[in-house]
Amino acid sequence: MIVKLNILVFVVLFFNACSTSIPEPIKVEAISEHIDYLKDVKPILDKRCVTCHSCYNSPCQTKMSSFEGIDRGASKIKVYDALRFNAISPTRLFIDAKDTHDWREKGFYSITRSSDLNESYNDSIMLHLLYDKKKNPEIIGEYSPESDDLICPKNQEELGEYLKDKPNHGMPYGFPAIKDSEYNTLAQWLLQGAKGPTTEQQVKLEKPSSNAVIQIKKWEKFFNTSDIKHQVSARYLYEHLYLSHIYFPAADGEFYELVRSYTPSNHPIEIIPTVRAFDDPVVHTFYYRLKKIHSTIVHKTHLTFKFDDTVLARFKELFIEAEWTQKPYLLQYTTEISSNPLKAFEQIPAESRYKFLLDNSHFILMNFIRGPVCRGQMALNVIHDHFWVMFKDPAHDVTVTNPEFLKSQYSNLELPIHSVDDKILSSFSNEHKKKYKIYFNAKEKADMKNVDYDSIWKGEKSSDAPVLTIYRHFDSASVHKGVVGEEPRTMWVIDFAQLEKIYYTLVVGYDVFGNLAHQTKIRRYMDFLRLEGELNFIEYMPKNKRFNMLKSWYIGVSDIKESKNLKTISRENNIMYKTDNPKNEFISNVVNTHILESSNIKFSSMNFIKDGDPEPEMPKSFETMKDYKEAAQSMTLAGSGFISHMTDNHANNILLRIKMLDGTYIRKSLVVNRWRDNVNSLFNGKSVLDSSKDTMDIVSESVGSYPNAFVLVDAQDLADFLDLMKNMRGSEEEISRLHKYFVSRSDPNFWEIFDWFQEDEYMKNPIEAGLLDLNRYARTPWKKDSL
Secondary structure (H helix, E strand, C coil): CHHHHHHHHHHHHHHHHHCCCCCCCEECCCCCCCCCHHHHHHHHHHHHCCCCCCCCCCHHHCCCCCHHHHHHCECCCCCCCCCCCCCCCCCCCCCCCCCHHHHHHCCCECCCCCCCCCCCEECCHHHHHHHHHHHCCCCCCCCCCCCCCCCCCCCHHHHHHHHHHCCCCCCCCCCCCCCHHHHHHHHHHHHCCCCCCCHHHHHHHHCCCHHHHHHHHHHHHHHCCCCHHHHHHHHHHHHHHCCCEEECCCCCCCCEEEEEECCCCCCCCCECCCCCCCCCCCCCCCEEEEEECCCCCEHHHCCEEECCHHHHHHHHHHHHCCCCCCCCCCCCCCHHHHCCHHHHCCCCCHHHHHHHHHHCHHHHHHHHHHCCCCCCHHHHCCCCCEEEEEEECHHHCHHHHCHHHHHHCHHHHCCCCCCCCCCHHHHHCCHHHHHHHHHHHHHHHHCCCCCCHHHECCCCCCCCCCCEEEEEECCEEEEEECCCCCCCCEEEEECHHHHHHHHHHHHHCCCCCCCHHHHHHHHHHHHHHHHHHHHHHHCCCCHHHHHHHHHHHCCCCHHHHHHHHCHHHHCCCCCCCCCCCHHHHHHHHHHHHHHHHHCCCCCCCCCCCCCCCCCCCCCCCCCCHHHHHHHHHHHCCCCCHHHHHHHHCCCCEEEEEEECCCCCEEEEEEEEECCECCCCCCCCCHHHECHHHCEEEEECCCCCCCCCEEEEEEHHHHHHHHHHHHHCCCCHHHHHHHHHHEECCCCCCHHHHHHHHHHHHHHHCCCCCCECCCCCCCCCCCCCCCC
């Protein structure tokens, strides 16, 4: 009996020793002053919390860009789950649940609720995490909130486990603590019940201004006009604009989203919660509505689109006034029809649809980047780090000029987006690859014209973007108007059918909540779409150089030899080249002359080196601006030590601020372009990388939504900085010099520096700007050495 009792005591003591103690409630000295959410709390959350908590990649799905998101709370469900065998129910804020109770039913739990304590104590999850950072401010270890193993504590016991297992991981996660005054404000707000806007404030938040109301009435009338032509056009436009942040020039600072609602104009909007924009709304009658966005605008999802009288007139010209190819008829919402846009909208002239896409080429391509993925490794490991995109001119595009050809290929143009919950084995099928090859071969035969410069679309007005630059930043990317950076390794020319296919594959048909098979099939299909764009460009090169050029983009890919027999590789073109560097010559003749003379876009002289120009070298002394420019150019070349150091530390998108002698600032972006032998594999890993060939671009505009590092340089130190960037090899002395300029996530002035870059962006781009995301800032902190 004594032995059994001793064993029982041992077991109890053992488990008590192993269990995690529940953290004590936090004492907060109550004050009589009321803390107002909008005036006192939201500004703090926007500057210090929303930078990481605003999209599907928010740790624990804690979305703090609106009170509704804070009230919804957190979840243990991972939106980005690489091994999800079954699709999950979507958890879109404002759409998939109507109130707090519904979110609790979906597994979300409060981060602001406190137990029924006396008026001087609070034990909410949010306050505990803020207090833990205040108590343990040192930033040690590595921080990568998107990939760290977060248990997402939902109760006091799990919170105790988190605080024990992850010391120095309070909030803000991996960054300096907020100011005492900010902490006290949030603590008082939580103590007072974490209340949101008053009813009056909420109404004001959601209510359009009087100027906006005038525009909304005009636009909702257009979208909801009952004749068939308007209905079909409205559906097409909705499926291309549903992710946009629409603005009216007369309503400064307001943004709206185009939604489908059960209710007509002048009634409260009730969003129809379909998973995808082309899904059946089920109800017979629904209405397109413009809903005001009252969440904080974040850069990574900010897709602006202007609505004014000129745009409305253009929509009417392209879709209503144009003569359609068939008598207008209403479309069904079956998946087979909806998931094949080229077939679904065949009654609208292809020229009208393509001109709409070209009018808005920058916006359309931005959808691929800032669309439903927020974080797009599945979609983005299909592209190189830097390339330029151009478009086929409508008059020279067989998918526009020959409707019968396109019609004959509908079955081969089916996209892999029928389902978001496909069977796993279906992702290994080659059905879509076979159909794509049949389509491409048929397009080659149907297109009888030899290409020349005129077959490249050069735009119709100064605001057009006939050439775009795409940068990949590991699992995010950015799109820029014009030719930005050095001569790219690859280039694309996109035609109408291809552009629609890419858009519907990566945007309308992509479900971030879908299963592994759904996302894998889309990734594999993107290989064909990329190759088609590259082949369209290859056709403009001399016939004897095409295949070798293509092979140089697919090093180690044996299948590429099949492309040698394509007509694209062997057919003639109507271009006469004078040099042995046709790609560079093409850029000079087509991009720099044919396209840019017709648009507002300027050619960058910082990174692009014309054929025959000497390679820039680091000058021995710095006496003129030319010396500094040549030094900057030299550090961007392959082989510069700084580039290797950055890629080794997961940093390829860096924001640089130079303080001039007169106290003014110059801001640049340093963008590292990683070399990949090919991007043809679903599992592109280190085996295709070659850091000795990595390069860098110096860009005047802000690049990307996720800065990896901030760099501060004084003008008098610029020569030292440039020399270090070019020649560093990783010695302790060089690392020490590097830390003089680079801002660690543990820097006491980090938030002040972040605020400067953010405010500078707001000042320079008030419409396009949004809050930057810090989830991917340099993971490992360092201490600034005294030099």
